[in-house]
Amino acid sequence: MDNSSFFIYCNSGDFKIPIYTAFYIVTFLVGFISNTVALYVFLCLLPRNSPSCIFMTNLAISDLLFTLTLPMRITYFLRRGEWIFGDPLCGISIFAFYVNMYSSILFLTAVSISRYVAILRPMDVKRIFNWRRCVIISLAIWALVSSSSSPFLLAKSYHSNGTIRCLEPQNQTYLGRVLIMNYTGLVIGFALPFIVITVCCIRIICQLQGLKTQLAGARTPRGRTMALVSMVFVVFLVCFFPYHVVRTVHLHYAASFRHDCALTIMMQKFVVVSLCLAASNSCFNPILYYFAGTGFRHALRESLRRSRIVSSRKSVENSIFEASPGAESPVFGDPQEGQKIQVPLQQLSNS
Structure with a gap:
């Protein structure tokens, strides 16, 4: 959730509004520019037949689409929590956040698996990850993430204390359904990909232990592969791990109906920080493209x-x-004599 506030009298608005405003402005500027440049490189300057290039192109598209929704969030928090864009864009804004997060997770997982196959089964990588299969995998990821996140398109703005709100839950009526969606995203959208990436990273490192002599003093393709998978692992730890842990704990706390205002505000602050870390992946991914390839x-x-x-x-x-x-053009000599050079x-x- 963008900032779950289940108790109307315990609100962390003084904390979250300046944090969200500053963060979304920086993320929009950095994410829009860097991902536009990344797409230009992937589509215009690089061959589009390698698995990593195909998956990273889709990753950059996901990040760029998300950054295009950030001006609405910036406006919302600049107006101190007043939504002026109507119901459809309210749902689209929330939908874009979840599509970006989970498509990023799955595309990063696909990149790690392709690198794993390239190192441990180099003779089979072109057969396993040919262009057609990579495109099918990419389309399947978009379809899975979009369909599973589609309920957020039904989110509507609502009136609260004379102000039209969005990007935050209205009440606890649908908390049970939200908990089910949370655990679905936690297991399928985060835990399983995280386990896969961890296994890939460990196996690649073990495989490369016997190549230390070749890797010393030179960044070979295998060394770049290890750097790429390691950076993907770090992105998971920094961006996605805190958000899923904090979101799960916060939802269970809200379901307990405890009326501890200080604890509620503290939990909301953790949600704000973890959500910012999750959304920052759109800025970290271009760094991954640059330094790992x-x-x-x-x-x-x-x-x-x-x-x-x-x-x-x-x-x-x-x-x-x-x-x-x-x-x-530059002319030397005497034009009148017909001697033009x-x-x-x-x-x-x-x-």
Whole structure:
């Protein structure tokens, strides 16, 4: 839940509003820019036939779609908890959060499994994770996550103390159903993928122990694989583990109907912090792309280098045109005698 407040008189608004506002602004700026750049690299600069590239492309799409909903959350908390976008967008905003979180978990799991197969069964990786199969897996992940999160599309805004609210539960009427959804997400959406990633990470590390000599002083493909899986493991621990633990504890506390205001506010503060960590995965994933894949780094650096060269050539061209208005290219000699020597701009820029 975005900030479960089951007791109307025990509300952590003074804590959560500035935290959510600042966090969502930073996440929107960093996440939108970094994931847009990542998609450009994946779609335009890299071959799209490797399993990791296909899964990471889908991961970047998920993160970018989530960041596009953040302006509504920012506006909501800037207005101190007043929703102005209507019922459909209220449901879409909550739906986008859960789709992003669980699709990220499953795509990161798919990346880890593909790397595991590449290390332990390198001769079979192209057969097991061919392009068609990777696309089918990606579509299955989108279908599973979207269908399981679809009940959140029915979420509506509501009136509370003269203010239209969203992004927080209205009452405890549906707490039993929420607990069922929580345990479904906890087991299928987090625990099982976390176990798979942990096993993959341990097996890959064990497999690479015999390759220390080759790995020493050089970042081989196997070394990059270990770095990639290790970073995925860290993202799980930092972003997803705290949220699922805190959410489960908080829901059970709410179901106990205890009327301890201080404890309720403390639990709400933990929910706020853990939710921010969960949503921050949209900013951590581009870091994973950059540091765990030399292909991504090389493509991005090469693109930046080419853009600098093009910019430099344009500045040279503009300076020449300003010095010789109306000239199509730099000309040396006496035009009146018909002796025109046209020098390519590329030669000028390299001289």
